[in-house]
Amino acid sequence: MTGEITLEQGQAVLAAQPFNEHIGARLTSLRDGEAVLEVDIEDRHRQQYGLVFGGVLACLADNSLAYAGGTRLGASVLLGGFTISYLRAARDGTLRAHARVAHSNSRQAVCTTELTMVAPDGTTTVCAIAQGTVVATARG
Numbered sequence: 147m148t149g150e151i152t153l154e155q156g157q158a159v160l161a162a163q164p165f166n167e168h169i170g171a172r173l174t175s176l177r178d179g180e181a182v183l184e185v186d187i188e189d190r191h192r193q194q195y196g197l198v199f200g201g202v203l204a205c206l207a208d209n210s211l212a213y214a215g216g217t218r219l220g221a222s223v224l225l226g227g228f229t230i231s232y233l234r235a236a237r238d239g240t241l242r243a244h245a246r247v248a249h250s251n252s253r254q255a256v257c258t259t260e261l262t263m264v265a266p267d268g269t270t271t272v273c274a275i276a277q278g279t280v281v282a283t284a285r286g
Contacts, residue, residue, distance in 0.1 A: 150220075151176060151213075151216055151217055151220070151221055152176070153173065153175070153176045155221070156173045156176045156181070156213055156216075157172070157173050159221070160172070160173050160183075160209070165205075166209075168190075169185060169191075169202060169205050169206075170185055170186065170188070171183045171184065171185045171205070171206060171209060172184055172185075173213065176213060176217065177217065178217050178218070179214060179217055179218060179246060179247040179250075180214055180217070180244070180245065180246050180247070181210050181213035181214040181216075181217065181244075181245045182210070182242060182243065182244050182245075183206050183209055183210045183213070183242075183243045184240050184241065184242050184243075185202065185206060185240065185241045186239075186240050187236065187237070187238055187239055187240065187241060187263075196237065197235040197236065197237060198235070198236035198237065198241065198263075198273075200230075200232055202236075202241070203230065203232065203236065203241065203243075203261050203273060203274045204230055204276075206241060206243040206259075206261060207228060207230050207243060207245075207259050207261060207274065207276035207278070208225055208228065208278075209243070210243035210244070210245035210259045211225055211228055211245050211257045211258075211259055211276065211277075211278040211280060212224070212225045212280055213245065214245035214246060214247050214255070214257045214259070214280070215247060215250070215254075215255035215257050215278075215280025216280065217247070218247050218250040218255045219250065219252075219253075219254070219255055219280060219281075219282040220282060220284065222282065222283045222284035223280050223281060223282055223283060224280070224281055224283055225278050225279070225280055225281075226254070226278070226279040226280065226281040227278060227279055228276050228277060228278025228279070229276060229277055229278070230274055230275070230276040231274060231275050231276070232273065232274045233272055233273055233274055233275065234263075234271050234272065234273050235273065236261075236263040236271075236273045237263065237265075238263075238265060238266060239263055239264045239265040239266050240263070240264045241261060241262070241263055241264075241273070242261070242262050242263075242264055242270075243259050243260070243261045244259060244260050244262070245257050245258065245259035246258055246259070248277075252282070253281065253282050254279055254280060254281050254282065255279070255280045256277070256278075256279055256280075257277070257278055257279075257280055258275065258276065258277045259275070259276045259277075259278075260272060260274075260275055261273050261274040261275070261276070
């Protein structure tokens, strides 16, 4: 693994993001080419119809893509851009974003993430899929 970022280091970075206080995401897994973030769905995550606001899913996609790319590129990365397709509504339970590196070189990583809702009864539903490019901001 080029990035050599530990789970504990990744969790510290997430804890240092002031915006994450609004979302409440946690980094639950970080290994070579993969990252998993989760959010327990609360009322603060819902829009006026009781569904999870798409911005919450987008925030999880953004962070999970960057973390996965960082495992290959190192800790100093930025998300250069991403697209997200919303497939089904998220309502209750836990949102999980599982990102994977599809391809990487020394300067960038193309990653995908699948966002699922784990319902209170344990069933899972794919809610969104995203793809993005993570860019190294420092060399070495």
